[in-house]
Amino acid sequence: MADFRLQVDGFCPVCEQQASFLATDPWLRDHFLCQSCNAQPRERALFSVLAQLRPDWRGLAIHESSPGTAASRRLADQAPGYRFSQYDPSIPWGSVHPTGGWRAEDLEAQTFADESFDLVVTQDVMEHVFAPDLAVAEIARTLKPGGMHICTVPIVNKEKPSVRRAARNADGSVRHLLEPVYHGNPMDPNGSLVTIDWGYDIAAYWDAASGMSTTIWTIEDLGRGIQAEYIEVLVSRKAGLPDLSGDVRPTAAPRRSLLGKLFG
Numbered sequence: 001m002a003d004f005r006l007q008v009d010g011f012c013p014v015c016e017q018q019a020s021f022l023a024t025d026p027w028l029r030d031h032f033l034c035q036s037c038n039a040q041p042r043e044r045a046l047f048s049v050l051a052q053l054r055p056d057w058r059g060l061a062i063h064e065s066s067p068g069t070a071a072s073r074r075l076a077d078q079a080p081g082y083r084f085s086q087y088d089p090s091i092p093w094g095s096v097h098p099t100g101g102w103r104a105e106d107l108e109a110q111t112f113a114d115e116s117f118d119l120v121v122t123q124d125v126m127e128h129v130f131a132p133d134l135a136v137a138e139i140a141r142t143l144k145p146g147g148m149h150i151c152t153v154p155i156v157n158k159e160k161p162s163v164r165r166a167a168r169n170a171d172g173s174v175r176h177l178l179e180p181v182y183h184g185n186p187m188d189p190n191g192s193l194v195t196i197d198w199g200y201d202i203a204a205y206w207d208a209a210s211g212m213s214t215t216i217w218t219i220e221d222l223g224r225g226i227q228a229e230y231i232e233v234l235v236s237r238k239a240g241l242p243d244l245s246g247d248v249r250p251t252a253a254p255r256r257s258l259l260g261k262l263f264g
């Protein structure tokens with residue numbers, strides 16, 4: 001594959017301009033990069049969904065957990081209400097790192113107040129969490145009504161059930177149930193352990209654990225440089241439903257006679 005080359009000109013949803021997407025490695029997920037902002041396909045998918053659902057995203061209160069991508073930089077640059085956290089046990093939870101600027105947060109037990117954010121962003125984080133049920137419940141707690149969690153996570157198992165690869169023991173040590181797999185982590189040179197191989201049942205699992213409602217978006221659009229394996233975008237909404245009350249169910253007249261009046 002030494003001669004692999006894919007180059008497409010199009011519109012980048014992350015840097016929001018005409019751009020060229022170039023890959024010289026066939027694993028497009030990591031290598032099909034915007035030549036202007038360096039974004040990967042999954043970041044362009046995330047921003048496409050974000051711009052469609054919340055075109056006002058620049059004005060939102062945003063929390064991103066464990067940022068590190070071109071999309072993270074775009075959010076930080078453009079949205080004054082953007083805050084970010086890292087899993088950093090070296091400083092007290094809820095405090096801000098003096099040089100790094102991140103707030104130390106355990107996604108499974110956050111110190112943010114209830115209903116703090118319009119938008120929570122996680123990019124390739126949820127496959128590294130040991131207790132995703134706690135993490136999504138905490139994300140739901142910190143979202144305002146009507147808020148949403150927008151997320152990329154590799155759904156490697158697709159139609160097959162999700163499978164746990166690693167678990168914690170009571171003493172905090174890690175128990176491997178399958179061969180350990182690590183992903184690159186800007187915070188840790190050893191990488192991040194993959195705890196769960198997710199399937200499409202991820203949406204039902206998250207909804208059961210969080211009370212939110214999750215939709216999985218799949219986009220294939222070379223014109224926006226969105227083509228690769230495992231670039232689904234998950235959007236989980238916290239209830240903030242329209243008020244449709246006001247209807248008074250008729251009690252005096254049986255339904256049949258009402259229909260008779262209308263159509264008789």
Ligand SMILES: [Zn+2]
Nearest residue numbers: 012015034037
């Ligand atoms: Zn770009």
